[in-house]
Amino acid sequence: MICLSKNEQGAELLAGYLSRTLDAPRMAELGRHIQECADCRGLASVWERLDEFAVPEVSPGFDARLYARIASEDARVSWLSWRRWLWRPIAPLAAAAAVVALVLGFLHVPGTPHSAKQASKVEIEQVAQAVDDLDLLTPIDR
Amino acid sequence: MSKPTQPSPETRVNENMEAIVALERDAQLMLNVREGDDTSFGFLLERHRGPVVHFLYRMVQNQAVSEELAQEVFLRVYRSRETYEPTAKFTTWLFRIATHVALNSIRDRKKEKGHESLDESSDEMLGGLERQVADRQLTIEQEMVRDVKLREVRQAIEALPAKQRAAVLMHKYEGLDYAQIAKVLSCSESAIKSLLFRAYETLRDRLAHMA
Numbered sequence: 001m002i003c004l005s006k007n008e009q010g011a012e013l014l015a016g017y018l019s020r021t022l023d024a025p026r027m028a029e030l031g032r033h034i035q036e037c038a039d040c041r042g043l044a045s046v047w048e049r050l051d052e053f054a055v056p057e058v059s060p061g062f063d064a065r066l067y068a069r070i071a072s073e074d075a076r077v078s079w080l081s082w083r084r085w086l087w088r089p090i091a092p093l094a095a096a097a098a099v100v101a102l103v104l105g106f107l108h109v110p111g112t113p114h115s116a117k118q119a120s121k122v123e124i125e126q127v128a129q130a131v132d133d134l135d136l137l138t139p140i141d142r
Numbered sequence: 143m144s145k146p147t148q149p150s151p152e153t154r155v156n157e158n159m160e161a162i163v164a165l166e167r168d169a170q171l172m173l174n175v176r177e178g179d180d181t182s183f184g185f186l187l188e189r190h191r192g193p194v195v196h197f198l199y200r201m202v203q204n205q206a207v208s209e210e211l212a213q214e215v216f217l218r219v220y221r222s223r224e225t226y227e228p229t230a231k232f233t234t235w236l237f238r239i240a241t242h243v244a245l246n247s248i249r250d251r252k253k254e255k256g257h258e259s260l261d262e263s264s265d266e267m268l269g270g271l272e273r274q275v276a277d278r279q280l281t282i283e284q285e286m287v288r289d290v291k292l293r294e295v296r297q298a299i300e301a302l303p304a305k306q307r308a309a310v311l312m313h314k315y316e317g318l319d320y321a322q323i324a325k326v327l328s329c330s331e332s333a334i335k336s337l338l339f340r341a342y343e344t345l346r347d348r349l350a351h352m353a
């Protein structure tokens with residue numbers, strides 16, 4: 001007997017049957033069993049029921065919207081690289097000024113542990129998001 | 143509705159060959175995009191726009207949201223062009239992005255608006271979709287039966303846990319195999335097999351009274 005619900009390989013058999021990738025004798029055996037077993041018939045008929053889930057056509061403006069977003073992003077990226085280029089000669093000075101400001105801030109303002117904690121939480125979330133994106137965009141090994 | 147028939151070995155070989163050719167074509171197109179060829183991005187969009195939007199539509203069951211998410215998917219593909227390496231099937235990688243975007247959206251919507259508003263908007267949407275796909279030859283009674291059955295299937299799928307839902311949609315409608323789905327969801331193949339089996343069992347039980 002090849003009942004799906006009583007078989008350790010049930011998942012594999014069902015999916016193999018549903019996607020029609022089982023060998024011919026097994027397809028035939030399972031086909032016969034399905035005629036007799038209501039449980040298995042139910043599983044197999046799910047496949048056909050799912051065919052009823054129709055989808056709407058993609059909106060005609062989809063590509064135009066996407067290309068507009070890409071164009072605006074490209075424009076932003078090129079503006080950012082320009083800004084980076086302009087910024088480069090004064091970057092060390094600005095970094096030094098930021099360090100000085102930070103040190104002065106620590107010397108003169110009493111500690112604010114709450115806001116510091118909040119800032120570090122935001123930072124952690126940002127890093128997590130970036131890592132997440134990075135993982136997504138890394139092609140997976142075959 | 144016709145019963146599925148088993149393809150001949152020749153058909154399967156041809157299908158496999160077509161799949162290999164398609165794999166190479168997609169990867170090559172993406173490499174062209176990396177080299178600055180925007181036309182190739184257009185070809186990729188043309189080939190995968192439908193599957194991605196439809197997958198997302200069945201995930202979130204709202205046309206406006208699904209198209210917005212699909213835009214995000216293709217934008218991410220475009221953004222990653224300079225670092226792209228064809229180490230995986232392009233489709234696997236694409237659906238990994240699509241699934242990630244969909245799961246994030248489902249999570250955020252649950253958090254922000256609660257479940258009800260999503261149901262409302264999908265019901266609103268259903269009216270438009272039903273009209274759009276309606277076969278004008280059907281009688282009103284046949285249309286009503288079809289609409290009820292469609293609603294049942296939609297609700298049964300929507301009630302699945304999001305990961306199971308994604309696996310079923312990729313398996314049933316998008317033709318991804320276990321290995322691909324496993325990579326998309328970062329699971330082992332055996333985990334995907336049992337996850338799919340559980341999902342189909344749940345669907346059977348929910349749809350049983352309509353069989």
Ligand SMILES: [Zn+2]
Nearest residue numbers: 003004037040
């Ligand atoms: Zn059985």
